[in-house]
Amino acid sequence: MVAPRSSPANPVAASVAERPDPAALLAWYDRHRRALPWRSLPGQVPDPYRVWLSEIMLQQTTVRAVKPYFERFLTLFPAVEALAEAPAEEVMKAWAGLGYYSRARNLHACAKAVVERFGGRFPANEDELRSLPGVGAYTAAAIASIAFDRRAIVVDGNVERVATRLYTVRRPLPGAKPLIRDLVDGLTPDARPGDFAQAMMDLGATICTPKSPACGLCPWRSACQARAEGAPEIYPFKDKKTTGALRRGAAYVAVTQDGLILVRTRPPKGLLGGMTEAPTSAWAADFAEEAPGASAPIRAEWRRLPGVVEHVFTHFPLHLTVYRTDLPAGTAAPEGCRWVPIAGLAGEALPTVMRKVVAHGLEGG
Ligand code: SF4
Structure with a gap:
């Protein structure tokens, strides 16, 4: 057990009379736990498939955004075997719009590994x-x-x-991670550790919120050093983020008179790997606005649409200039591309940035 209040890494701890009691948090959790679609009810045995699926989806993504995707996945792939047997394109389509697409590829590979190596039961x-x-x-x-x-x-x-609030950890993240882990280790009880972990998450999500924590409702209000200091919202401290330079590029929206749009599938590895896109140029910080159609997938009369599509990835922002062309029905698709019905785009694995490009391109028609 760590004794956080005497930790040398925590020299500025405000004076509080008690230590955080895991039992108090568990009692709070029993009354106030969030009802989440992947969470078992009290007394129910949790389903590891649901827990795993939700944890992968929740990486970098909010509960609100995940809920409809989780429900859809369970409908399409009700068990890990069904997910393992599904074609990769089906998995990518079901994931489209949730972002961080390497998660979908790993999800599929993981389902296969659980079936092949562990007989369909998560270890x-x-x-x-x-x-x-x-x-x-x-x-x-x-x-x-x-x-x-x-x-x-x-x-x-x-x-x-x-x-970081309970123990007034002033070391900035991410450097403070090992210390925080030790502090949480010191708090985690031997009894009901699963509920304790979920209780910590719920406390952070509903009471100990980033901007205005509701300390008056917190089961640990008497033990919290940041509350005693008077300004809990200043925690956690974080190193300044460095965001990448703006990248720019061109995107091409080609449509036919009979309602088809030209798309292609991105290479399986890398950013948005395996997802569907409207063809684009390379994305680069030094991208120079090009003559209409210079990097287009097909020779045609391209016109530049006003404005740009803006999107922010984790490591860089992106601005895409959109070009549009209208082609006769029966135009052959260039190599590596395919025509799909505009009305059927919802069934394609279109990431959010490409939804924006297509919407911009179709509006400009
Ligand atoms: S809600 Fe307030 S009292 Fe509770 S842990 Fe957060 S900062 Fe401390």
Whole structure:
């Protein structure tokens, strides 16, 4: 056990009379737990497939955004075997719009590995879980804890916020991660560790929120050092983020008189790998506005549409100039591209940036 209040890494701890009691948090959780579609009800045995699926989807993504995707996946692929057997395109289509597409590829590979190596049953052990595609240290801990009630140290963004406030951790993230993990280790009980992990997440999501924590409702209000200091919202401290330089490029929306649009599939590896796109030029910081159609997939009369499509990826913002052309029915698709009905685009694995490009291109018709 860590003794956080005497930790040398925590020299400015405000004076509080008590330590955070895991039992108080669990009692709060029993009354206020969030109802989430992937969460088992009290007394129910959790389904590891649901827990795993939700944890992968929730990486970098909000609960609100994940809910409809989770429901759709469960309808399409009700068990890990169904997901493992599904064609890759079906999985990518179901994922389209959720972002961070390498997760979908890993999800599919992981489902296959669970079926092939573990007979369709997720392992309960963190090391075995970590051997699965797309399952890192955090996700392995979360599955072991939530699905199997193993004592694992689960630290997501919500938990980081709660812990840095409880113990006034002034070391900035990400450098503070090992310290935070030790502090959470010191808090995690042997009994009901899975509920404890979810309770920490719920506390961070609903009470100990980033901008205005509702400390008066918090089960740990008497033990919280940041509350005693008077300004909990200043935690966690973070190193300044460096965002990448703006990249620019051109995107080409070609439509036919009979309602088809030209698309292609991106290479399987890399950014948006395996997803569908309207053809584009390379995206580069030094991209120079080009003559209409200079990097177009097909020779035609391209016209530049006003404005640009803006999108922000994790590591860089992107501006795409959109060009549009209208072609006769029966025009042959250039190599590597294909025509699909505009009315059927919802069934394509179009990432969000490409939805914006297509919408911009069709509006400009
Ligand atoms: S008392 Fe306030 S700052 Fe401290 S853990 Fe609770 S909600 Fe967060």
